[in-house]
Amino acid sequence: MLQKATKHSGFLREYESDIECIKDTLRLVTVVFRHGQRTPADTYPTDPHINDSMVPYGWGQLTNEGKLNQYNQGLYLRKRYGKLLGTVYSPDIFYLRSTEVDRTKMSAMLEAAALWRPEQNQIFKEDLPWQPVILHYEPKDKDNLLLTTPCPAYFQELDRVMKSAEIIKLQEENELMYQELRNFTGLNIRNPDDIWSLYGTLRAEADLNLTFPYWVKNYYPEKLEPLTKISYIIKIWNPLLQKLRGGPLVRAIVESMRNKTKGILNPNARKMYMYSGHDGSVTSLLGSLGVWELQMPDYNIMTMLELHEDQNGWNVQIFLRNSTKVEPYSLTLPGCSTICPFNDFLELVKSIIPEDWESECQVEDSNYIPPSPSPP
Template sequence: MEEPREDTRVTAGFIEDCKTLINKFEECDDIRFQDFCEVWHSMKFSAIFTGRQSYVEMLEFCEDALQDAKSFLKPPCRFKTQIGCLYLLYALYYKQPCEDVKIRFTYSEWKELKELHNTLKTGNHVDANYVLSKMIYDDAFVHTAYENEYGFEKYLRSKGIQFANPYSLIPALNDTVEQKRLFSRIGKIGDFYNQARCMPTNEIPEKAREKFDVTAYTDFVKELKSLRDRRIPVKNHSSDDYYYPAWKDQSSDEKSKIAYITRKFLPIILALVFVSVAIAANASRGGPGRRGGGHSRNPNRNEESEAALRAASLRQVTVVFRHSHRTPADTYPNDPHINSKLEPYGWGQLTNEGKLAAYNQGLWLAKRYGPFLGTEFSTDIFQLQTTAVDRAQMSGMLTSAGLWVPKGTQLWKSNLKWQPTPIKYQELDQDTLLLVRTDCRAYYRELDAVKNDTEYQQVQAENKQLYDELTALTGMSISNPDDIMSVYGTLRAESDLGLPLPDWTKDYYPDRLVPLTIYSYLPLVKTDLLKRLKGGPFVKKIVNDMKGKVAGTEKKKMFMYTGHDSTITNLLGTLGVWDPQQPEYGILTTIELHENAEGWNVQLFLRNTTQRVPYPLTVPGCDTVCPLDKFIELLTPVIPVDWEKECQIDDDSYVAPTPLPP
């Protein structure tokens, strides 16, 4: 009878420590993150990263620790256990000393995680929702075809295989070719890739399809089995095991055969593994309609080929983004910088960092949409609209400058690679599109009702002490999430400028302010009526532009809009695709109208910082590639017919509040 193999992994015993930690957390009266932190510190859990003998061992430990900890997240684990697991993954991920070790999630696991995320949001579990949202936003998860990593090194290590001859892989490969083993699973990935490459709507370049050999996997395994069957096992006299002769015991013919097989097939198999997993990961990412965070991506992807493929079916694109990095737009009475002129910029203006980021975003748009737009600027194909705020207008002009770098006959000064583009805007008190600050009493009355409901009042009650503390520290009245957002925005901008923050901020900024700042955007478009009156006019404009393109009456290829954080959150909230997160400077969404053999379709993408690639969004009730008719049908309830009439109410005594500054 085979004795159980000793656990040789570097995380041996770690899973028991996790059980102990989560059990102690479950004994707490609440599920707040603070309770988890107390258990973490009492167990000195951070010490798990100590005692590793090398970076390689530390890297392996971090990979396996995140994978082991994830096991407490899966059904049928209790809800409180899952919350504890989220906190544990959060702590491990941000405490790990290795960079860029991510948490592996398969397609089915990601669907379960999204269901848990929805439960956290609907149940108003602020701490857990913030923890998960931040991990998604920071790309803590990587989408994979299988739960565990497959590769020779990882596989042999997990099997505990050691050989007297370190140069012979054949004994180990013998085990991998059997049914349900390593190459069997790699074969399934190969089958998946073969199916994907045959789909008529896929984006795999033709040259890449030609390079793929469907029979490579089966030929390789067949050769290995053939070689194995011609070899004679030798009795190991020091034990009851058998082993295969090592390299030095092979005949010259066998040596040549091994070398030939390795040289011929191993590069193909390795290429198959990497390409197939990348394709499978991409499918997993699109499948669940991932929002919020970050996403798995292939850094070696040919952007030019991708842009060319997109241009083949793209007919129109709407680009909407927040202005870039700025100085503080407002302040508070006890602010030590309240009397500063913030030279050389002034209050609420773009910084040099912001100017460069906005221009670079334009260069990125040119790379993504250049084959579609062409290289020559024309008002017939491009329109830029911003709010009336300086930083939005400057961001729009800089992004447009990066998008339309003059070439050829449009280069009007040899040492100045810039050309002007027209800009449209509405005065703030007349804004009916990007900020919607015109009088709409029906909207504010509905918003008052939302803020008086149980959920919002519970948030208020839970944070009353925080409000009182910040009121005393800032010298301004802090009574709701909007006030928290104001303080956070000021401290964030001052910190970005390198200005010293007061000592008291160390206990509050950013960690205790971020969750309520994120929450402050949610009530604004919580109900269909709020969506219809706030984000509805913008959605109506986008839909009408699409209809015009289909009818042949609209010639423009790109509509570009530059606004503010609320511009993005209100638009995406109205579309039903906004996951709670901090809308960073330059956050950008694109709404693409495509035409292919099956008709017209709409595709949405979000680039939540200028440092990340965009990821697809899925409108509830549709697919990532959403037929235009279905897209319009789903959004009809949030598109106003007569906005001015719908904003009227019968109660003449109701006075709408003054809109917050942008």
């Protein structure tokens, strides 16, 4: 239950840790989340709002509601993990990374602002309850942890999946709708990924209460949502796609956990890794682990991978919070229990961890040119 604001180190604290969210056994946590509510990131040729400047935000940027929800999620993390983290920010304790996209950078900074309000000697301006936190990111074409990067083997395998009998049947069942939407939008809509893109645009416009063309009500959201859900599954359809798409992030998480259990994590004081990404960042990670269900990843969707140490040794626990309106729930790795012994966890995920991702992305056909990844 939330308490009223109280005075704390010279600042008002809207939230206090009055519930026991986390056990004393927690040693390390990795948080991966999607950015908050945004304006449309792209559009379609017949969109009546195509020339809208999206004042006061701009295209593809967080709305005020999106900013507030991200900040509140940071407060939630402070409540849940405050005992683990302590109150004094240090880059040795907390690592923050986002994609090279405005809305994920902003989302990362908003969550960090709520998570690390300054204490005592970290206060540099008395009327400003904020402090800067170091933010890391990689160029879009190099970020294989949180984005789909140019990996020829991934796209070649994805081509094969799209030509499988199951997907061809899905395509045939939806070809009439594809054709209708091509006529209405002016887009070359051919597959669930194209539906995902259109759905994202319409969702963002709906959140802004923009007026839709007459035809939209016949498709959005009911007819577009099932294929949008399927689009996430197709991208991680089989073990190879999971390995090449979600494997690098799984590897980074596993390496930090392994080093923590051995006492060689650098820096040794590290308690939390936080990754600010996109819907695909979360679904690819959880899909690679075999715990993603056919559902819509909402704005702010967040997964938490916790490393615990108790009397029985080390274990991993995974949680998912698909909305800022609900509490997280436990996920169970196939072949293990909800509280998964660390060695069992390592054994279960080793097949999806690439040994040399760059070389595994290469293909035998030197003439194969992979398509450009979809915008995040």
